[in-house]
Amino acid sequence: MSFTLPHLLYPANALEPYIDAQTMQIHHGKHHQAYVDNLNKAIAGTEHEKKSLEELVKNAGKITAVVRNNAGGHWNHSFFWEILAPNAGGTPSGKLVDAINSAFGSFDAFKEKLNTAGTTRFGSGWAWLIVKDGKLEITSTPNQDNPLMDVAEVKGTPILGIDVWEHAYYLKYQNRRPEYLGAIWNVINWNKVAGHYEKSVL
Helix, strand or coil: CCCCCCCCCCCCCCCCCCCCHHHHHHHHHHHHHHHHHHHHHHHCCCCCCCCCHHHHHHCHHHCCHHHHHHHHHHHHHHHHHHCECCCCCCCCCHHHHHHHHHHHCCHHHHHHHHHHHHHCCCCCEEEEEEEECCEEEEEEEECCCCCCCCCCCCCCEEEEEEECCHHHCHHHHCCCHHHHHHHHHHHECHHHHHHHHHHHCC
C-alpha cells in the first residue's frame, strides 16, 4: 500500500492570525510529506507493505523505529488537519461538553489541563484528549507516538490532538509554546471533535 499526503480542507492562510500561512505550507507540504515519503520507502518490499496505516500505528512496538515514527507522523498529522478549521473555536456543545464538564469540572479547567500537557511535554510531541473506557482523559506522547499505539503509556482513542513540535509554531511564536497553545483554541473544529467522541462511545 502506498500512502499519500491528504489535501488540506482549507487554504493555507485560512487559520490566520492564529496559525500563519507559511507555517501551514511548510508543516503540511514539507514535514507531513516527508513522513509519507519516508514511510513508503521504509515499508517497500517488506511484510508491512500491504498493511493499513491503522495497523502500522497500533502495532508500533513490533515494527522498526523508522516505520513507527513515520507511520505515527502520517496518522497524527492527517488527524490534526481535520480538527482545525477557519471560523471555528468557541465552545463545544451537546454530549461532548457534558462529558468534558463531567471529567474536568469545566471547559476552562479542561483547556488549562490540556495546555499544561502540551507545555510540559519535554521536547517534541503531542497533547491529546482521548476516550479511555468510555471516559475522557488527557495525555501526551513523545515524538510522533499517539495513544493508539501498543507502546503508549496511556492508551485510548484520540478525539483531539495538538502538535507541540516546534515546526508547528516556531515561525510565528518562536519559543513561546504556551502562547501557541492559547491561540490554537480559536481554530479547533468542535463539530469534528464531537464526531470523534460520539463514534468512540458507541
